[in-house]
Amino acid sequence: MSEGIFAASAVVAAVGSGVVAGVFFAFSTSVMRTLAGLPAAQGIAAMQRINVVIVKGWFLAVFLGTAALSAVLAVLALVLRPENGLVVTVLGAALYLAGGFGVTVAANVPRNDRLAALDAEDPGSEAPWREFVAEWTVWNHVRGAACAAACACFAAAPLG
Numbered sequence: 484m485s486e487g488i489f490a491a492s493a494v495v496a497a498v499g500s501g502v503v504a505g506v507f508f509a510f511s512t513s514v515m516r517t518l519a520g521l522p523a524a525q526g527i528a529a530m531q532r533i534n535v536v537i538v539k540g541w542f543l544a545v546f547l548g549t550a551a552l553s554a555v556l557a558v559l560a561l562v563l564r565p566e567n568g569l570v571v572t573v574l575g576a577a578l579y580l581a582g583g584f585g586v587t588v589a590a591n592v593p594r595n596d597r598l599a600a601l602d603a604e605d606p607g608s609e610a611p612w613r614e615f616v617a618e619w620t621v622w623n624h625v626r627g628a629a630c631a632a633a634c635a636c637f638a639a640a641p642l643g
Contacts, residue, residue, distance in 0.1 A: 489559050490642040493572065496556055497637035499549030500579050500630045506542060507627030511620055519616045523609035526616070527601055534595045546584075553579040553633070560640075568641040575636030582629020590622035 514533075518526040537543065557576035560569045598615050601608040 485559070485563055489556070489563055492552055492556050492559065493637050493640040493642060496549060496552045496575065496579070497634050497640075499545050499552065500575070500583065500637060501634040502545055503542075503549060503583060504627050504630035504634055507623055507630060511623050511627055515616060515620045515623070519613075523612045524603045527598065527603040527608055527612050530615075531599055531601075531603065534599065546587075550580060550584045553584075556637070556640075571636050572640045575633045575640065578629045578636060579633035583626050583633060586622055586626040586629065591619060591626070594619045594622070 518529055520526075521529065553576040557573050560572035560576075594615055597611070601611055
């Protein structure tokens with residue numbers, strides 16, 4: 484039974500980390516570029532709204548659920564698979580937890596909090612907005628790449 488739980492968990496973690504990587508990829512390649520091309524007041528207001536909506540929807544459930552599952556998988560790998568699948572599974576968990584979840588908490592969320600404090604209509608908000616877009620997007624690339632790599636690791640974990 485525990486092998487079946489491990490296999491199912493690895494598949495779910497691969498899908499979850501892949502979905503999260505896809506969301507981050509979409510933000511880096513289209514959403515942030517679109518918002519950056521808007522007048523600052525519109526870009527700020529749109530991103531402020533996105534940051535409210537995203538933490539109340541399915542994304543947060545998948546994002547946090549995959550983090551929890553990654554931690555569980557690392558423990559299961561250590562207990563059930565000390566020789567078979569340990570490295571790739573623990574690496575996937577570390578990539579997701581440090582690169583996906585950790586970067587979000589340490590780099591993107593603080594920037595989101597600073598953005599939330601801006602007055603979109605204040606002309607003085609344009610410079611902080613441009614700085615936000617540049618910095619936030621770089622960190623988004625990092626967490627997106629980490630989640631994609633975690634997805635690959637979980638997909639490579641031996642299921643049998």
